[in-house]
Amino acid sequence: MAGVVKAPSGSRTPRASRTVIPAGYGRAARRAVRVTAAAGGGFYVFLYGFGSTTAATYALFAPIALGGLSRIPGTGRQRAAVMLRAAPWSWLLVTLGTYLAVRTWTAVAGMLVVGFALAFLAVCGPRPAGAAPGLQLLYILPCFPPYDPGSLGERLGGAAAGLGLLLLAEALLFPEAPGPSYADRVAAAARLAGRCARALAAPPYALSARDVRAAHAAARELRPSQAAEADRPAGPGLRDRALAHAGLAARAVLSRLALLGPPPGPGAGQGELDAVARVTEATALRLTRGPADDPRPQEDLGRVRTALAAEPAGPAVGAAVLRRRASLLEIVDATLALSMAASLAVRGRAAGAVVSPGRFWYAGLPAPRLWWHRLAGNAGLRSVHFQNAVRIGLALAAARLVAGVDTLPHGFWALLATLTLTRTTVAETRVTVRQALAGTLVGALAAAGLLIAAGADTTVYAVILPFVMLGAFTVGPVKGVGWAQGLFTVVVSLAFAQLAHETWRIAEFRLLEVLAGSAIGAVFGLLAWPRGAHDELRRSGAALIRAAAEIVVATVAAVVVGGVREHRATAPGHRSLQRGLIFAESAFAQFQSEPEGAGRGPGVLRVGGGRAEPDWQAALMMGHHTLWGSDRLLVPPPPPAGPAGPVVAPPLGPRAAAELLRLGDRVAGRMLLVSAAVDPGGDTPEAPVPPRDPAPSPSDPRDAPPAYYVATSWLTALLTDLERITGTEREARGGVA
Template identity: 80%
Template sequence: MAGVVKAPSGPQAPRASRAAVPAGYRRAGRRAVRVTAAAGGGFYLFLYAFDSVTAATYALFAAVALGGLSRIPGTGRQRAAVMLRAAPWSWVLITLGTFLAVRTWSAVAGMLVVGFALAFLAVCGPRPAGAAPGLQLLYILPCFPPYDPGSLGERLGGAAVGLGLLVLAEAFLFPERPEPSYGERVAAAARLAGHWARVLGAPPYALTAQDARAAHSAAQGLRPSRVPEPARPAGPGLRDRALAHSGLAARAVLSRLTRLGPPPAGSHGPGVLDAVARVTDETALRLTGEGTEVPGRTHEELARIRTALVTAPHSGTGPDSAPAQRRRASLLEIVDATLALSMAATLAVHGRTAGAVASPGRFWYAGRRAPELWWHRLAGNVGRRSVHFQNAVRISLALAAARLIAGVDTLPHGFWALLATLTLTRTTVAETRVTVRQALTGTLVGALVAAGLLIAAGSDTTVYAVILPFVMLGAFTLGPVKGVGWTQALFTVVVSMVFAQLAHSTWQLAEFRLLEVLAGSAIGAVFGLLAWPRGAHDEVRRSGAELVREAAEIVVATVAAVVAGGLREPRATAPGHRSLQHGLILAESAFAQFQREPDGAGRGVGVLRTGASSTDPDWQATLMMAHHTLWGSDRLLVPPPPPAGPDGPTVEPPLGREAAAEVQRLGDRVAGRMLLVSAAVDPGGDTPEAPVPLRDPTVAAGLEADPPDASPAYYVAVSWLDGLLSDLERITGTGKDGAAGPA
């Protein structure tokens, strides 16, 4: 009948009801059920079946620590695997806390050392960083009365049961579909690059605007900020490093392909691009588990093509005309990035077994063992310029101070003061101030509710036992979605219901909770104010400025070597790379923290006046510029392997006088503009009053007026330098593509 709308029936109704619940509540609700089941199961088992208050306490807080306080990314089974690996460390921490707690000075010293070590775990990737707060709580818990080393067995047994129940709950309750892995994302980008290479290798030799947008979207999808935390290759191990390297190389291939124009008559092109397409296809198969060759025949063929592009003779006429040489330089960049993508993917899949065939410069990590790579990551972040080091110092000092105050003043529940310090201290003083205000408001409301329940129920523990699971479900569902105020309010009720079952309690328990949260948050606020109060705000600027300065030094050194005829001695990598690679470690960690801080993208972190418009820097483009500097310098200075055959490689002739002068002029300009951008980014630098164009306004692109003695090395050098100018335009937002270029 017209005008009658039928209500959904059958299986459609549940789908509609699920869609009505926001995804954040669904995720938090599933997690709340897991944590409540594990924590409540262990707590009730030990308290009411075995009459063990100590084991019950540790079973509950072990599950709450790693299930509620920790934020381990990934699916339930991925989190369960992390928790299993963390279990032995949790027993070590409980043991240390138990024996060090008997003296205030030893407890404070232990808090300082353990607090720093656990906070510094953030350098090892998102999963160790996510587990660190929970491990901190497991060390804090035994640091307070009763000081009873004789109960260590009960403590460890309770924690083992709580963690075991949590692992089972994470693995089997509400299983989740995993996010696409980073390798799968790189494989999709590699397939797309292969498709575009074939398109560019046949008439009309051009991508449509829609194709360019698709390539841009695929490249942007590999940026760490666009990848969910579980899929980010952020660890210090070989496979994670190789995956991250393959993502950078895939983005470089896509970027260079979208800038490749139609070939001049008789120039290099279709054969090279066909080989690029076959290598990217093979790489995609390897990343998805369908290819096994190491490194692959097509990779070796493309390596020979690269050598031919570098060593081909140059006559200056016909196929070797200036337009053809420019295209050859562009193809060399594409081939070089494709080879890097292929080798990085091989290392990511096959690990150290493929290390023997990797370049020792670009893939310096290929032959290193895991402990050495972990040490390299840790050592690279030790120093006041590292935001991970700053955060670890801040939280360890705050926790040690809180423990000292709790020990000297004998706070009745000093555990709560340290827990407040741990959970409410943020990386910026502004964020800490907002968080503390919300937390204190929530704690006050929760304390009033808890006091009312304690007065009404009195000593009837049955009431608290019935209420506790429902309050826990609410706390772990609403807290992550509604914010810190709700978390503190509901958690105050949770701990009141827990301690009311462990010992006779009055309404003053809620009062103690409020006072000690106030003390802990005040300590966190003080140390947030004293120790790097702006978080990554200034550090991301300093590290970005340092990156651009070091890139300028490499440009100067590389251009000088090219003008002089190349490196005097063979090297695994170009000079100056070690300092720039170390700078990348610091800049990437600062940028990652900057993204997590509130309003990190729009706080006005340094306005640049280096072009037609003023804008905030594009930090991702800054990191990519550093990588392009490294890769281009190696391309110019590190000789390729000799081709197969009895004749050996053709020696590249040195630049002629006019070509050398032109490369020197453009190199000086690029280095000068890098220093200009660096000064504008640096919080202590001097920004010029008037805008200065990045490119020479008298020369349209810096490539039109080629000297008569130009050689292939000239075109490779100029192509690299012009690409760096494009990177600077992305950083400052002054190019035609703005700051959102695909690289």
Template identity: 65%
Template sequence: MGPAGVPRKRIAARYAAAARRSGRVTLAAGAAFYLFLYGFGETTAATYALFAAVSMAGLSRIPGTGRQRAAVLARLVPVCWLLVAVGTYLAVRTWTAVAGMLVIGFALAFVAAGGPRAAGAAPGLQLLYILPSFPPYDPGSLDERLIGTTAGLLLLILAEAYLFPDPPTVPYRELAARAADTAQACVRELAAPPWRLSAQCAADAAAAISSLRPMNVAEADRPAGPGVHERALSQTGLSARTLLARLVRLPAPPGGAGPAEPGRKILEAVRRTAAESAECLRGATPATGAREGLARARAGLVASHPEPAAAGAGAGARAGAPAIPGPPEPVAVLRWYAGLIEAADAALAMSTAAAISVRGRAAAPDPPPMRFWYARMRAPRLWWMRLEGHAGRRSVFFQNAVRISLALAAARMVAGLDTLPHGFWATLAALTLTRTTVRETGTTVRLALTGTLAGALLAAVLLAAVGTDTTVYAIALAPVMLLTFTLGPVKGVGWAQAMFTVTIALVFAQLAPATWQLAELRLLDVLIGSVIGAVFGLLAWPRGAHEELQRSAAVLMRGAAEIVVATTAAVAGGGVREVQPAVPGHRSLRHSLILAESAFAQYQSEPEGSYGRRGHAGQPGGAGRSGPAPEPDWQATVMAGHHTLWGADRLMEPPQPGPAPVTVPPLGPDAAEAVTRLGDRVAGRMLLVSAALDPGGDTPAAPVALRDPAFDGFAARPEGAPRLYYMTVFWLDSLITDLEHIAGTARN
């Protein structure tokens, strides 16, 4: 098949998906509308039944299968009742309606921080609150409004659950299980001659890593919610990606004779743990034998000393630690073991997170390590922490909520003060046409006005020609709705506004006698709502996520630098290490990660032309684009933050299972000085990358060389250095590699 066949397939798939959604909306909304209007003569109930279905399926984009969407809608029914009731009572006065629009509009937009399903449902919930906020101001008709809303939602739930099912997608849990299978295959090759990965296995590992990146996962399958299961599943994917990356980087054991006995035990334990994780993710009864065996093997290797017994009795030895007989091991061997320990740690994290994602709090470690801080928390607290983390002007969710709530409140004020006919349409236009960047909003408004003008002309001709014959409108409504919700999502906002204008005209012409002037009012309202949306798009964070992504990534790198310095200082100092060490900056770095991830997610959804985005060499559109410099790899920036946190947690946890504190003597003068110097050097490079990610007037536009060929600190073997030293050095070296990926200078 030629290259032109791929776009045709994608377009056909988009039309098919839109047609299925349109069929469900049309059947649910049309059936409820006709039932109440022509069966019972209830115009109010008919209006709310139609708009309930249209809002939650036509305007909302709740991801997932039909059954998943139906379950979400069923949980949202009481919320819809509340919004209709509150909107009905607040609408009687303009100032209460405006205040309600400001507060409730912000709350409904801000709840998008809770994940894709909350974000997808938010626009429809906004519409259900907007609808009763306009005339007729009749709290006495609340029962009819609630009956109509309930009927429309129930028919929609049934349609979503049973009609026109979407093709199945691969769940994230299965993607993670496949990545664990790939890790097994990699370990098998590493444990057999020639003790390295084949090109095919390395390519399979890269493909598995790519399949777990959020941008390559269907929105419905992304574990982005704040709950325990979602957080654990997300961490399972991140740990699987880290494990595969560590296995790909792991070289053949020095000497060509294969791994020694401790290395073979670790590799076999990693393989068994990966197999156990895959079985757990696929629904088998979660087991812990392989994970516990790997934990013991890893702890034994960490606690052992690389020096022979006589040399290991000095200042750098642990009390009671087993000695390895024979001559001192070369640096290459020690670094190989350090890489093996990192791979084992990633496998342990993947296994633990997989068990938590399946069993929830019942599988949480006791006491939980820092990396699983969420495992024993209940859903309300985790939701509160998610919303609290975004409750600030640096969060893109907060910015979007402020922008849309101000636009809605302004539209409601204009409609109330000027007694704008059908002011509902103006507020709806402000809701649907306001975008996260001013340039995208301007483009959207131009297309929307053009489409609305075309739709208004067609509706005016139809209304003038047919007059008051509601039979024609009733017959035409269903096919026009079907076209509206099929063509709009595929062909863009212009088509959507044109077709929706005709649909609205057909609906209101059946509710009350209408003339061609109804189309004129529709155009006027959309114009007013568009202007309001454009004004607030210009005033409130007009550059969208771009600036926040730069800033949050720079803050993330500065926080990572602080963690590196604090961790290497703690490793150099030794002493008592608790199960949950208090290395400064962990919480602030996690918060920076949250902001960076949300900004990156929005950044990917915004058109490239809206702020002059430049691609980077590692992603589509980067190599051939013109511009002063390639765009940084933002995904690598986020992963560098995760690797910093995980490495710090790993190095500060006790080297063997159990809650008892472990006394770790200092590394020795030479090793302590070396690891401190390396930590300072890596932290300095992180600060340079931070300055390049969000450059000011007096900072360089790009970082200096991240690796200094004249500096051999990563290859040094200080006197009295235990395995903890080489684990720390390997971690710091991997962070430098992450920084190279960010800057686009990674070595092949």
């Protein structure tokens, strides 16, 4: 066997020589066995056991559609769960295709609507996006001759049997152990945060280098790109949104703990850090063991937060103590957000009463509203999912029109080629089509040779087909589209030779229809937004950072002049930033749902002379930090006894005002620099972003009230967030990337 290295008798095989099958081939082979067992089993039973060519066709193509063409992420059991939920939709699509196919115009209109709707499923997360191509094929299959609504029962029976066999194969054959879920990653980060908080609360009141490195690694693991595609919290539902929010908050807690300096005196802040440790540990338990938890740690931390936000007792409180209180307030605030988000992720709507309505705007909305919010937010020309859905819908409708007008004998192959070969960029489409046509030509020649040699002996085809299917679904996903198209050409030729006793010309038809379908896909790929999600994410990210800069300027100005602070859900004037966060989170979810590498260009930032892809989760984190910090300064928490009247904040003294305005201008200016570098539509879409200037931290003016220290702590943390976005943060400085 190629790739196997045998050692001489009696010797020990070196470790480097033991690799037999690359991991990609191993995964593909296991999936190929599942698809072949399901598709071949149903095909042979219906064709040779019951003599039904119609049911055999659907029993063959239903597993190929959802098991071979679809790329549903996750383990076998996770994929089986997705397929089970998709089964009723599969039968509906077969029914629609059967009845709409009787006239060309209804078939074309149905293809346009169904093609758009199924492609638009990508807004719902990676799993629906992965299942969509297979569902497209199940609608395409009945759209061609024979136009026989009377055979609908056989069609549905064959599709149901094929899907049932595929579900069993996915669940039982080669079971895969699931990796750590995103909730597990957040729980691990929360446990680490608790350990760090306890270390900071006891002598020597500092984190070890090992703890800082662990925090750095845990924060990196919370980036959704590091999680398996099936486990990324990218869906529109309450739990997915809350879990994504928990990941952001966990990164914030780790970064703030790593930046916390030594206390001004022994034991200063020990009680607050102990409360943080208790809440993070309780959060970790909640995420791993379920909703049964003790609410008291979170309530205690809420009281700690209220005390930290209040004026300190005594006129002689030093600047070091006030600075420490401000840093602790940042940590406590992020910890409360982590705990509340975790409660929502675990308990769902039942946890809505214990969360802040400003931060967790989605907590009180019913599921249909959340789904509508995601769908409506993407129903526009600026949405990548909308663009892709329009492209696919129009291309499939055009291919169906051509197939109907020219009465192609196997027209669904043209639509299948349009569906599978259309790409989001012109260059990628050109390369894909060239490889696909070359592979199809070779496969057609091989299939024609087999059909000529075997003639009408269907026994030969029945024996060969399973082995060719195994090879097609093993080699194709690893070697690329050329191999996949070539081997699949042999598969369908052998299958149709048993169904209708086809001659070698079926291979010729296959080649011509793949050529027609790929040409249609290439034309629409050229005309209809040939881009991926990258630009849309850059655009929404830039808008988010600009809105954050506006909030920074407005908040600093309000703190400087003082005035009335009212108890409300969130500070006034934050709607634009909240809207920017919603759209940026939606774009980031789209970006995660795309296949790896789709539409992703080189890094867009030039930071200190280099190029880097922005840390998009850090950009979302910065947006939340901007809102939370502004609320801390402008929306005082109500006292534990209940609502109270407005709070009058004193204005800052001249020196404190000047220091705070200077720092606010630095932060807002750097935000605008980063926004200009990210924005693909700006005048300088690749503007260089200089490293953070080495200007000293603000001094401690004697005329500064506590709000000054809260504001400077917030602004300094935002500078760190900006460094994290641009990739200039250094672990040696104590930051967590």
